[in-house]
Amino acid sequence: MKFGVVVFPGSNCDHDAYHVVSKHVGQPVDFIWHKQTDLSGYDALIVPGGFSYGDYLRAGALARFSPVMKAIKDFAAAGKFVFGVCNGFQILCESGLLPGALMRNSGLHFVCQHINIRVENEKTPFTSELDAGEVLSIPIAHAEGNYVCDDLTLAELEDNNRIIFRYCDENGEPSNEANPNGSRSNIAGICNAEGNVLGMMPHPERACEELLGSNDGRDIFRSLTKAVERMEGK
Amino acid sequence: MKAKVYVTLKPSVLDPQGKAIQHSVELLGFEQIADIRQGKYFEIALDADLSENIARQTAERIAKDVLANPVIEDYRVEIDR
Numbered sequence: 001m002k003f004g005v006v007v008f009p010g011s012n013c014d015h016d017a018y019h020v021v022s023k024h025v026g027q028p029v030d031f032i033w034h035k036q037t038d039l040s041g042y043d044a045l046i047v048p049g050g051f052s053y054g055d056y057l058r059a060g061a062l063a064r065f066s067p068v069m070k071a072i073k074d075f076a077a078a079g080k081f082v083f084g085v086c087n088g089f090q091i092l093c094e095s096g097l098l099p100g101a102l103m104r105n106s107g108l109h110f111v112c113q114h115i116n117i118r119v120e121n122e123k124t125p126f127t128s129e130l131d132a133g134e135v136l137s138i139p140i141a142h143a144e145g146n147y148v149c150d151d152l153t154l155a156e157l158e159d160n161n162r163i164i165f166r167y168c169d170e171n172g173e174p175s176n177e178a179n180p181n182g183s184r185s186n187i188a189g190i191c192n193a194e195g196n197v198l199g200m201m202p203h204p205e206r207a208c209e210e211l212l213g214s215n216d217g218r219d220i221f222r223s224l225t226k227a228v229e230r231m232e233g234k
Numbered sequence: 235m236k237a238k239v240y241v242t243l244k245p246s247v248l249d250p251q252g253k254a255i256q257h258s259v260e261l262l263g264f265e266q267i268a269d270i271r272q273g274k275y276f277e278i279a280l281d282a283d284l285s286e287n288i289a290r291q292t293a294e295r296i297a298k299d300v301l302a303n304p305v306i307e308d309y310r311v312e313i314d315r
Contacts, residue, residue, distance in 0.1 A: 058303055065300075093239060094303065101305040106250050148306055230236070 002229050003029040004042040006072070006088075008063045013049035013085065016205045021046070024208050034066040039161045043228045044081040045072060045090030049141070049203060055067060059102060059144040062089030067097055079231075081125055081224060082197040086142055089189070089199030098192055098199045099157070100149035106182025109145040115180050117202055118168040119190045121161045124191055125227030126198045129219040135172045136165075136216035138202040140180060145201040147183035148192075159189055165189035165200055235280040236314040237293035241302045242273040276301055289313050 007014045014031060021029040032039070033232045039045070065067070069091075076082045076097055084092040092098045105111060114137050120133045130136075138208040149157070157163050158227035165188040174186040181201070189200030204217025243249050249271045256270040276297065280289045290313050297309040 057301070061300075061303065093305075099305075101303055103247070104250055106248070108254055109272060146250075150246075150305075177274050184250075 001029050001044075001225070001232060002018055002034075002042050003027055004032040005029060006032045006034065006045055006047050006068060008034045008050070008052035008053055008066060008091075010052045011048050011050035011087070013205060014201065016203075017046045017048045017085070018099055019200045020088040020118050020205045020208045020221055023168050023216055027225060032068065033062070034068045037071045039068075041077050042080070043231065044074070044083065044224055045075060046205075047072070047084040047091055048205075049086030049088060052087055052091060053086075053133045055144070057097055058090075058094065058162075060087060060092075060094040060147065063091045064095040065131070073097065075233050076197050078190070079194065079196055081227060083126065083224060084197075084199040085203055085205065086104050086140075086145075089201055090144065092199045093196065097197050098190055099153045100147055100190070103146040103209065104142050104144055105142070105146050105180070110141070111145070111180050112139070113180070114139050114143040115202065116168050116172075116178065117165040117168055117175060117200075118172045120163050120166055121191075123161075124164060124195050124223075126191070126220055127164060128226060133172060134169040135168060135170065136204075136207075138204055138207045138217055139213075140202045142181070144167075145181040145183065147181075147187040147201075149184060153202065154185060157187075158185075160193065162193070162195075163189075164191055164198060167200070173184050235283050235284055235289050236239060237278040237289060237296075238312040238313075239276040239278065239281055239297045240273060240310045240315065241276070241297070241307050242309070244306060244308055247306045250269055250281060253313075274301070286313050286315065
């Protein structure tokens with residue numbers, strides 16, 4: 001099993017992701033510079049948070065043209081796992097691997113705080129170690145996390161259980177007050193139709209140690225590891 | 235030859251930045267402002283010997299593939315000889 005953490009100019013959560021995979025999941029992991037085009041040997045990729053290309057034009061818009069992205073599309077099409085966090089989610093949306101777009105937060109501020117998200121679908125490679133309805137405390141840190149999509153896309157996401165996480169209060173209620181950025185339908189994370197590509201704005205890699213206030217993020221990485229094991233067992 | 239590209243949010247998409255600007259404008263005392271929406275403007279210098287038609291096609295492609303995100307934005311191209 002091998003993980004890869006993709007590094008664009010301006011990525012800044014790459015070392016956190018690397019640390020979590022190597023220390024808490026205990027799996028081999030490499031950094032993958034954005035100019036790399038050979039992803040053979042990898043089973044799961046993390047597209048980390050940060051400010052790729054300085055967020056110029058739109059968050060994630062220019063990273064889409066990095067050489068590694070064509071390889072990531074082939075990687076995803078082959079059924080391997082791609083996990084985008086924060087800027088990684090923005091990049092996956094901009095590159096068309098996930099539907100919709102992430103706009104400026106409705107409150108305009110950069111929001112950096114622990115929030116609660118509810119697990120909406122526990123039957124995915126990223127959430128199998130979690131329970132449906134479970135509430136996780138995970139930090140967010142973004143100015144462009146306001147998920148938008150048209151009615152048709154929203155219906156498709158809902159009908160196929162592709163909304164994986166929703167912002168909620170501590171009781172698991174996805175209220176307006178618990179929505180930190182104006183995201184449509186309190187969406188915090190979605191997956192593609194095949195279920196092997198996940199994007200989410202909250203940072204589970206920053207919630208893997210009690211010392212940091214929460215270790216609720218660990219089960220997401222554990223789920224992903226088990227999914228790779230299952231795939232290897234086939 | 236210059237292509238001017240205007241990228242604007244689709245009418246259906248809320249524009250929190252435009253709303254904040256509108257609020258500031260109203261605080262300055264300007265009245266009768268119904269709405270302000272923020273967009274982006276690009277100038278693309280193109281080779282002078284291109285035909286206007288080719289220049290427009292090129293700029294349209296750049297706008298569609300790079301400058302605008304079709305999920306949330308529309309674009310408009312003008313060519314200046």
